[in-house]
Amino acid sequence: MGKGIQGLEQAYEIFFIAVLIVLAILLVLCLVRAIIGPRIADRIVAVNMMGTMVIVMIAVLALMLSEGYLIDICIIYAMISFLAVIVLTKVYMGVYIEKKEGEKEAHNDSD
Secondary structure, three states: OHHHHHHHHHHHHHHHHHHHHHHHHHHHHHHHHHHHOOOHHHHHHHHHHHHHHHHHHHHHHHHHHOOOHHHHHHHHHHHHHHHHHHHHHHHHHHHHHHHHHHHHHHHHHHO
């Protein structure tokens, strides 16, 4: 009976490590997407996905290490990630609106 449970624990550990490796690769791909863009919206979505993947990685580590405090860190990181995306979107919208108003004024001045 003991060998079966030990084998199951090893299978879980291998599975968790595989999930962490896949998430790390996806995190790097999202980082590349955030860098190359081409639009600001693509970058904001990539940053949001990176935050979500980090949250999932922390949750997997919490399961793997059997540490409950990591879930608290995960919740705090989720709130910070959400606020960061809101702030980035607000800043982008402010710049976008200023740019549109500047173009409108330049168009009106040329008439």
